[in-house]
Amino acid sequence: MRPTAHPLSTLAVFLLLLGAAPAALAGEVRVAVAANFTDAAKEIGTAFDAATDHTAVFSFASTGQLFTQIAGGAPFDVFLAADRARPQRAIDDGLADPDSRFTYAQGRLALYSREPGLVTGPDVLDRTDLGRLAIANPETAPYGAAAVQVLANLGKRERFDDHLVRGANIAQTFQFVATGNARLGFVAASQIAGHEDGSRWMVPDQLHTPIAQDAVLLKAAADQSAARAFLAFLKGPQAAEVLDKYGYAPGG
């Protein structure tokens, strides 16, 4: 009997070829986004798709993981980090365009409790019935370092020296407070933006060095024009609106 190709196997070969073909269709920008910026990025992406001919496709992970993937050759066009260090490192390693780097957003700190009425201002830190105060690990997380600066500037650093619980990152710190295990904590404003429950005090920016989040254009970008269009859009007024809505200050 003469062997004949099964129709399904033909289809499989076709799909394989399709998958192996260069994925960058014209006008698509692939963006690696730090996880804390997820919701804001999606909304900015929707606006970007509507306002331009291009389409933005997002991958979300922690800044460190994204950097490792980029260094390993992952096909991203734009890198939105949660800090300044990793984009700088990408430039130093020759992975990113040095001229493209800019601060697209600044994180804001909030003192938050899920108990309504507890937090009215920095005075709440004088209370003696607070138990442990949750902050992100100041040695590894920018929001944690900022929180320690705030405590120092308010003169409360010693008082809380032995009354801190440290989340490994700001997401975990928020969990500690949101589940009520910690009565009070310094969280990212973006984490409590969009709802009004509990009580909060928005920490003035001058109490800590800025928590800057930088963006860079990656050299591997397949479609430079779409990528540059996205970065330009990120600096624009529509993006600024979204940033504010999600508790970020615009980049400087």
Place this chain on the structure above:
Amino acid sequence: MPDLAELWSPIRLTLILATVTTLVLLIVATPVAWWLARSGARWKEAVAAVVALPLVLPPTVLGFYLLILLGPDGPGGWIASLGGARSLAFTFTGLVIGSVVYSLPFVVQPIRNAFEAMGERPLEVAATLRAGPWDAFWSVAVPLARRGFLTGAMLGFAHTMGEFGVILMIGGNIPGETRVLSIAIYDYVETLRWTEAHLLAGGMVVFAFAVILAMLVLEKRVGRARP
């Protein structure tokens, strides 16, 4: 030169945590294993599956639920409130509870297997020789299942020593209280203090090797020996 006192604190804490956890595990796991090995209940395997869940679930899932259960919305908060606190999270007690849940299958399974391998007969013999159920349990079942107990205790101890995810979620990284070895290593790596990281991580490797080796040797010897 690394600060030795700073290095010793998480080691000491971890050893104490593993020891206490192992003791609690043996107390908790034994009746569970006994029931699983001998009950005829139809939903027995459902209970076995619940006990085995920590084998499959990511530690972050366990940690997340534990965070809720230990906190003011869960039973842990109620218990903590008896002592005037608001949560069992961020406490040594909380870590013990988390570690017991996390390592329970590692202790229940070997003990259950040992009880099952023993079968009904030795207990029937003991009963015809006037040993009541409690007496027979201690004089026959426990000695016959001693290999399972040993394996379970060692696995429970070693697993607690190496625990990271759950403690990360419920510990709060408090030096001397919840900052265990694995958390300390994580911090040292993250902050590029590699000398300290090497000392602790290298020590862990040696320790893990020693535990596994001791377990293999002891298992063989206990399997042979008749007290």
Place this chain on the structure above:
Amino acid sequence: MSRFLDAGDVINARFSGTVGGFALDVAFTAPMQGITALFGPSGSGKTTMLRAVAGLARLAGRLTIGDEVWQDDATGIHQPAHRRAVGYVFQEASLFPHLSVRRNLLYGARRVGSGDTVVGFDEAVSLLGLERLLERGPERLSGGERQRVAIGRALLSAPKLLLMDEPLSALDEASRAEILATFERLHAALPIPTLYVSHDLAEVARLADRLVVLSAGRVVAEGDVGPIMERLDLEPATGRFEAGVVLTATVTGQDDAYQLTRLGVAGQPISIPRIAVAPGEQVRLRIRARDVALATRPPEGISIRNRLAGHIVEIVALDTAPYAEILIEIADGVRLRSRVTRESVDDLGLTLGTPVFALVKTISFDGR
């Protein structure tokens, strides 16, 4: 043995329930002395009965041992196994592997009051010949040695009742002989009533005083070993029951030239291959029905030497079977059973009262 036993002197058991797919409904009475065998084919419910007596299995019913009530569903009494003074010997010795022989022996002994003991440690050890095994672990014992330790362990737990569940079936031939001899020694030395489960007729004939025959969860016959073995209606019930009788004979002499032992049965002489028993002693013989032929006149020119004169007291012949079962009385209360074809019965004109000679081809010596 008296037919009318005092209620305080008997084991009274009545059990019912469903066991492994068949209904069990059994009642029997056993004296508080001697060995009562629960006999029947595999799956007849013997072991379940024994377990129910020990309290290891739960059946509905009532069980009294002398004046102690161990189970009475009517009043809600059910003593757990560890409160029943039984010594249970399982099919496999089931020694505790983590204990030495000595500590196995003492396991039960330590858990009973010293006033209750039926046999001392040293006595049990010497009765069972365990002196040199005491410090060994069970893994270093032969099958027979293990079973001897198991028996000793049961005896030392001060049992009012010994329960033996086919204790020989897991052993090889040599060990069986060894343990059988041990049982006989014990039986003579210790007056502990015993329920003995077996499906081996030779074993039962040798050891038991009384027999309870079980089939498919029912008692089909119950009584002293001799009369029960003569009963003709057992065969279909027990399946594996090999019809025959057990006779008591007296050794009259040894014939060294022919290597035979001469015996007397109800005053009539017979011979069997030589056994080491002194003249004057009594032995038990088992004679299978199919090994007994019948003649109406003293036969001549025939090799069979053992012939016993008697008369027919019962003939059971079914139209559906080729064989008839015939009971021959050779003296008052001494009976033989013969299995011959119905055709022979008609040809010879056998009827009740016909004088016959029973020609016995094979005789098994069953013990002293």
